[in-house]
Amino acid sequence: xxxxxxxxxxxxxxxxxxxxxxxxxxxMLSLGLAVIFGMLNIINFAHGSLFMMGAFxxxxxxxxxxxxxxxxxxxxxxxxxxxxxxxEKTIISRLYKLxxxxxxxxxxxxxxVIEGLFRNAYGSSGMPYRIPNILQGATNLGFMYMPNxxxxxxxxxxxxxxxxxxxxxxxxxxxxxxxxTENAPLVQAFGxxxxxxxxxxxxxxxxxxxxxxxxxxxxxxxxxxxxxxFINTVFAVVVIGGMGSIMGSIITGFGLGVxxxxxxxxxxxxxxxxxxxxxxxxxxxxxxxxxxxxx
Amino acid sequence: MxxxxxxxxxxxxVMVVLIAxxxxxxxxxxLMRVLCAALFACAFNLxxxxxxxxxxxxxxxxxxxxYVAAWxxxxxxxDASVAIIFGGLxxxxxxxxxxxxxxxxxxxxxxMITLALSQMVYFFCLEAPFTGGxxxxxxxxxxxxxxxxDLSNDMTMYWVVSAVFLAGFLLVHRIIHSPFGQxxxxxxxxEPRATSLGYRTDDYxxxxxxxxxxxxxxxxxxxxxxxxxxxxxxxxxSTSGEVVLTTLLGGLGTVFGPAMGALVVTxxxxxxxxxxxxxxxxxxxxxxxxxxxxxxxxxxxxGAFLKISL
Numbered sequence: 001x002x003x004x005x006x007x008x009x010x011x012x013x014x015x016x017x018x019x020x021x022x023x024x025x026x027x028m029l030s031l032g033l034a035v036i037f038g039m040l041n042i043i044n045f046a047h048g049s050l051f052m053m054g055a056f057x058x059x060x061x062x063x064x065x066x067x068x069x070x071x072x073x074x075x076x077x078x079x080x081x082x083x084x085x086x087x088e089k090t091i092i093s094r095l096y097k098l099x100x101x102x103x104x105x106x107x108x109x110x111x112x113v114i115e116g117l118f119r120n121a122y123g124s125s126g127m128p129y130r131i132p133n134i135l136q137g138a139t140n141l142g143f144m145y146m147p148n149x150x151x152x153x154x155x156x157x158x159x160x161x162x163x164x165x166x167x168x169x170x171x172x173x174x175x176x177x178x179x180x181t182e183n184a185p186l187v188q189a190f191g192x193x194x195x196x197x198x199x200x201x202x203x204x205x206x207x208x209x210x211x212x213x214x215x216x217x218x219x220x221x222x223x224x225x226x227x228x229x230f231i232n233t234v235f236a237v238v239v240i241g242g243m244g245s246i247m248g249s250i251i252t253g254f255g256l257g258v259x260x261x262x263x264x265x266x267x268x269x270x271x272x273x274x275x276x277x278x279x280x281x282x283x284x285x286x287x288x289x290x291x292x293x294x295x
Numbered sequence: 296m297x298x299x300x301x302x303x304x305x306x307x308x309v310m311v312v313l314i315a316x317x318x319x320x321x322x323x324x325x326l327m328r329v330l331c332a333a334l335f336a337c338a339f340n341l342x343x344x345x346x347x348x349x350x351x352x353x354x355x356x357x358x359x360x361x362y363v364a365a366w367x368x369x370x371x372x373x374d375a376s377v378a379i380i381f382g383g384l385x386x387x388x389x390x391x392x393x394x395x396x397x398x399x400x401x402x403x404x405x406x407m408i409t410l411a412l413s414q415m416v417y418f419f420c421l422e423a424p425f426t427g428g429x430x431x432x433x434x435x436x437x438x439x440x441x442x443x444x445d446l447s448n449d450m451t452m453y454w455v456v457s458a459v460f461l462a463g464f465l466l467v468h469r470i471i472h473s474p475f476g477q478x479x480x481x482x483x484x485x486e487p488r489a490t491s492l493g494y495r496t497d498d499y500x501x502x503x504x505x506x507x508x509x510x511x512x513x514x515x516x517x518x519x520x521x522x523x524x525x526x527x528x529x530x531x532x533s534t535s536g537e538v539v540l541t542t543l544l545g546g547l548g549t550v551f552g553p554a555m556g557a558l559v560v561t562x563x564x565x566x567x568x569x570x571x572x573x574x575x576x577x578x579x580x581x582x583x584x585x586x587x588x589x590x591x592x593x594x595x596x597x598g599a600f601l602k603i604s605l
Binding site for chain 2: 037091094095100101102104106108109110111112113114115116117119120232233235236238239269272273276277279283284288
């Protein structure tokens with residue numbers, strides 16, 4: 001057996017893979033938060049609940065309608081995205097003229113309502129979601145056995161993150177979006193329907209969270225608290241990365257997941273707090289965040 | 296006195312009379328819960344209402360105050376007053392460290408940083424041996440206050456809690472109406488201008504934050520004595536959310552709002568407790584209604600209606 005720093009190789013690589021998976025979720029969630037914040041000036045506290053709704057949507061599609069994993073990967077984000085459009089149109093859009101702390105309070109209230117309703121309907125204990133047949137089993141990579149589903153999660157998350165980055169940085173739509181983030185009235189003067197752009201941005205960020213939720217469903221059990229367990233760490237990730245750059249969110253998310261995984265190998269007691277410790281260090285050295293613009 | 300206006304003096308007298316009469320009508324343990332929540336909310340109001348910083352991690356100070364008061368009571372058998380003071384000092388010390396870090400950013404980031412730091416405190420409490428993990432610190436004796444007043448009687452305990460609450464309430468009021476408090480309000484309204492007048496705004500914010508955390512710690516310590524238990528719930532972020540809700544519902548930046556909010560939120564929890572998760576749903580709905588239509592809160596709306604500042 002290969003030993004690395006006195007740790008068996010398979011154990012080290014196994015934790016690294018788990019770290020990458022957590023990192024994939026951090027990246028997708030913090031990416032959505034950053035995009036929404038850029039456009040709406042609101043920190044979407046309900047992001048964790050919408051992630052949870054994504055997982056529940058896939059579970060419901062399977063159990064009530066018999067629709068499998070792969071269609072759910074498209075359908076669940078679509079459904080949750082439509083829910084996001086309704087939220088934005090009816091409630092969140094009333095806040096744009098107010099101090100953005102109110103946005104945080106309102107979306108916190110939304111998350112309480114959503115999680116409370118799901119807890120009433122489904123209880124707090126999780127429900128299993130089976131890994132699709134094609135992704136069952138494990139592959140021998142030579143240095144470790146990799147469960148196929150976990151590899152798939154990392155790859156799918158990377159692809160979606162890069163695609164989001166490409167849409168925002170490399171397409172005309174993304175150019176309009178970035179322009180509207182900088183100066184919305186000016187972009188509106190050029191004839192762009194900015195309110196619709198804002199709604200679509202919110203829906204996009206929400207759909208990203210729901211997509212992450214579907215990916216998470218077979219790994220963690222589907223339960224109403226799965227979002228709130230994640231979201232506090234994601235806030236720390238956002239503070240560490242700063243919300244200025246899309247690629248920055250992706251790199252920070254994956255990076256912190258890996259750091260968390262490594263901590264689990266070398267000093268397990270600190271694995272829950274290491275992300276927050278990194279945040280403290282970043283605040284001391286570079287308060288605006290690794291990729292943040294100067295305030 | 297204490298910078299109360301005429302209307303506020305009347306309201307204060309009404310509040311004191313209510314505190315004196317209520318235990319003969321309502322269950323004292325319930326009222327003590329209200330008073331602890333009210334003191335906690337007063338502490339929180341100091342930092343959001345008068346400095347304009349939204350701390351989403353105040354449970355850390357409340358909970359650590361509660362743990363330390365419970366631990367010193369149970370293992371060192373100190374006087375109840377000493378345990379509460381330990382709670383306050385713990386809150387202040389933790390507030391100094393976390394506040395120093397969080398004040399480096401403002402606005403939305405301040406809220407996220409305080410939330411993340413309090414989550415770190417939560418994980419620390421989950422792992423640390425002295426907190427008892429999932430069990431918490433149970434069967435904390437109430438002991439004696441000043442060596443001779445036995446607190447095992449609910450009514451005696453109630454008067455002590457009332458005294459702690461009133462002292463904390465007046466302290467917050469005194470802070471706000473001091474020259475120091477005026478500077479805080481100046482920072483809230485226009486920070487660059489306060490800086491240009493020569494005030495070290497970061498120092499002012501940090502001092503206000505530490506004071507707020509100290510009072511939160513006192514509230515936590517008192518709560519631990521009343522119920523004889525300190526648990527992970529006290530440091531959980533849902534407690535932070537609850538104090539935000541309490542203050543928002545009562546009225547941000549009003550003198551009597553936090554107490555009113557505490558009364559409403561605690562009663563609601565008490566009567567809805569049997570319906571399980573519906574408490575959470577109701578709290579969320581109140582949050583949404585407050586933000587959309589009711590931003591001045593109960594006391595703020597009442598004050599606006601009567602054209603006085605309460």
